[in-house]
Amino acid sequence: MNEAAHEKQNMHDMTGGGTDERILAAERLRARMEADEKKRRLIRRIVSAVLILVFVPSVVLVGMLEWHDRQYYIVSMLIILFSMVPFFFVFEKRRPRARELTLIAVMVALGVAGRAAFAMLPQFKPIAAIVIITGVSLGSEAGFITGALTAFVSNLFFGQGPWTPWQMFALGLIGFLSGILFNDQIKSKWKLFLLCAFGAFATVGIYGQIMDTQYVFSAAQNVTWEMFLAAYASGLPMNLIFAAATVFFLLILTKPLLNKLGRIKLKHGVFR
Amino acid sequence: MRDAFDTVNPIVAFVFFAFALIMPMLVMHPVLLGISLVCALIWLFMLRGRKAIGYILKFVLPIMLLTAILNPLFNHAGITTLFYLRHNPVTLESIVYGASSAAMLASVVLWFACFNQIFTSDKIVYLLGRFAPSISLVVSMALRFVPLFSRQAKRISYAQRGAGMGTGGGSVIKRARSGLSILSSLITWGLETSVTTADSMRARGYGLHPRRSFANYRFDGRDALIGGLLALGMLCSALASGFKLISIRFFPSFKINEVTPLFIAFCAIYAITLLIPVIMNSIEAYRWHLSRSKL
Numbered sequence: 001m002n003e004a005a006h007e008k009q010n011m012h013d014m015t016g017g018g019t020d021e022r023i024l025a026a027e028r029l030r031a032r033m034e035a036d037e038k039k040r041r042l043i044r045r046i047v048s049a050v051l052i053l054v055f056v057p058s059v060v061l062v063g064m065l066e067w068h069d070r071q072y073y074i075v076s077m078l079i080i081l082f083s084m085v086p087f088f089f090v091f092e093k094r095r096p097r098a099r100e101l102t103l104i105a106v107m108v109a110l111g112v113a114g115r116a117a118f119a120m121l122p123q124f125k126p127i128a129a130i131v132i133i134t135g136v137s138l139g140s141e142a143g144f145i146t147g148a149l150t151a152f153v154s155n156l157f158f159g160q161g162p163w164t165p166w167q168m169f170a171l172g173l174i175g176f177l178s179g180i181l182f183n184d185q186i187k188s189k190w191k192l193f194l195l196c197a198f199g200a201f202a203t204v205g206i207y208g209q210i211m212d213t214q215y216v217f218s219a220a221q222n223v224t225w226e227m228f229l230a231a232y233a234s235g236l237p238m239n240l241i242f243a244a245a246t247v248f249f250l251l252i253l254t255k256p257l258l259n260k261l262g263r264i265k266l267k268h269g270v271f272r
Numbered sequence: 273m274r275d276a277f278d279t280v281n282p283i284v285a286f287v288f289f290a291f292a293l294i295m296p297m298l299v300m301h302p303v304l305l306g307i308s309l310v311c312a313l314i315w316l317f318m319l320r321g322r323k324a325i326g327y328i329l330k331f332v333l334p335i336m337l338l339t340a341i342l343n344p345l346f347n348h349a350g351i352t353t354l355f356y357l358r359h360n361p362v363t364l365e366s367i368v369y370g371a372s373s374a375a376m377l378a379s380v381v382l383w384f385a386c387f388n389q390i391f392t393s394d395k396i397v398y399l400l401g402r403f404a405p406s407i408s409l410v411v412s413m414a415l416r417f418v419p420l421f422s423r424q425a426k427r428i429s430y431a432q433r434g435a436g437m438g439t440g441g442g443s444v445i446k447r448a449r450s451g452l453s454i455l456s457s458l459i460t461w462g463l464e465t466s467v468t469t470a471d472s473m474r475a476r477g478y479g480l481h482p483r484r485s486f487a488n489y490r491f492d493g494r495d496a497l498i499g500g501l502l503a504l505g506m507l508c509s510a511l512a513s514g515f516k517l518i519s520i521r522f523f524p525s526f527k528i529n530e531v532t533p534l535f536i537a538f539c540a541i542y543a544i545t546l547l548i549p550v551i552m553n554s555i556e557a558y559r560w561h562l563s564r565s566k567l
Contacts, residue, residue, distance in 0.1 A: 071297075071298065073297050074294070074297045074298060077297075088404060088407060091406065091407070092404050092405070092406050092407060095406070095479065096406055097470070097479075098469075098470035098471075098473040098474050098478045098479065099466070099467055099470040099471075101406060101409055101410050101413065101470070102413060102466035102467065102469045102470040102473070103463070103466045103467070103470075104410050105409075105410045105413035105414040105417055105466065106414075106417055106462045106463060106465070106466040108410065108411075108414035108417075109413075109414045109415075109417030109418050109420075109421060109462070110421075110459065110462065112414065112418055113418050113421050113422065116418075145407075145410070149407070149410055149411060149414065152411065153411055153414050153415060156393050156396070156415070157418075159384070159385070159388050160384055160387060160388055160391075161380075161381060161384045162293075162377075162380050162381070162384065218339075218373075218377055219338075219339040219342060219343065219373050219374075219377065224346055224347070226346050227342070227346045227347075230342070230346065252452070256456055256459075257459065260459055260460055260463055261463065264463045264464070264466075264467065268467045270467070
């Protein structure tokens, strides 16, 4: 049974075999929510376009002209900060419901507690797995917010640093992508395998690469390809541990967590 | 003892840290980097005492060493070749640059170490709440959920033990399995709690009015004084770099501005600006000393 039919059936059951009008009203509500979603996407696109087409080039330009070029560190950090603004801006502007906020807060707390629980094993942490599952179940926007805030809040415990914006962006991006690439119908082994493959790629290819790039930009003025290769090579063992942890936690957490989140979504009508 | 800078208005404190963090990144001038490094170190020792030594040895020194070594190895720009390493020139300029960027990274990390001591979560929530109320609400709720979860996990564990599903002993697999069952009920409980919390928030009128966060911070005369000093320091920095009082070039050859009286004056202003917390602590300690000697 697909989702819409399920919803209809639900509505039917709740109203005790109610009239068609109620079903029609539910349909109308759904259509309005979809229109809202489209509008939100449009706003996000416009804001991102303005930031990416106007702000980022102007930062690069100022960096080149005023700061005598090659201020890679501050320029790259400003670009990272700017590229997070559209997500937070749209989230803030649409005045999210209380239930969405509390649900996101619980997922953030889970990620933070998970990082703290496995703190004695270096890089072996469930943070990315929880962010991916959140993105898969609650959608790309919630995925981004959860990822970025998990990085931020866990750094309140483990120490903020110049790496904070980069971690926020990397984890947010992972949550965002998992929301776009997967829906919460991960029933077959094949789909779970695909999700784990994405998890491994996301930790090495996205998180690891962004964090290693951050190091190169912070340390060097004349950035060369050899430097990037050296940084990636030296970061690889840590990234591989992180990837193994992510795949491990995805394997054991995906099914139960998706079930629980699905139940909450169905029962309380949130994030649909 | 509570740090004197801890009581400063968070907005002023944030501007101070922004200044302290951005200056080394923007101007990698060896003299200014040295000043910044020393100021951060003094304050960190005031804040954390002996613990600061371990932090520096374990965390700051490795980053510095790596950066100082990597730069000359990979960067062959510069005209003063010192020697050849496997047919690659190692230049004086890239060694100087490596040392400077190591100092820059170290001072940024040290200032962040001070930041972490001063900017507790309540201050961050207060600052965020002004321009991103929803985000700051999520942050503060997540911070509250973390201890709540660990308490509930303990409760679930006791309950399961009471029901005869021991969680204390057994083989690794058995313990892992019981741990997972605790985690499972914890997650269910957490998600259900989140909805209950949300309903309770709605019942109290969340979303009807713009939300204001609890704030225990006033903007008093002392904050104005510190803010004024900060503004002066920033203005001087902008002027100094605008009038080429401070200038630095690493490649192709190392070139630095001449040491003029004005430059020394600027260095003094920069140092005093960065030493604001240290000065405040010293005044506080002196007052304490005075009031004690009167007894």
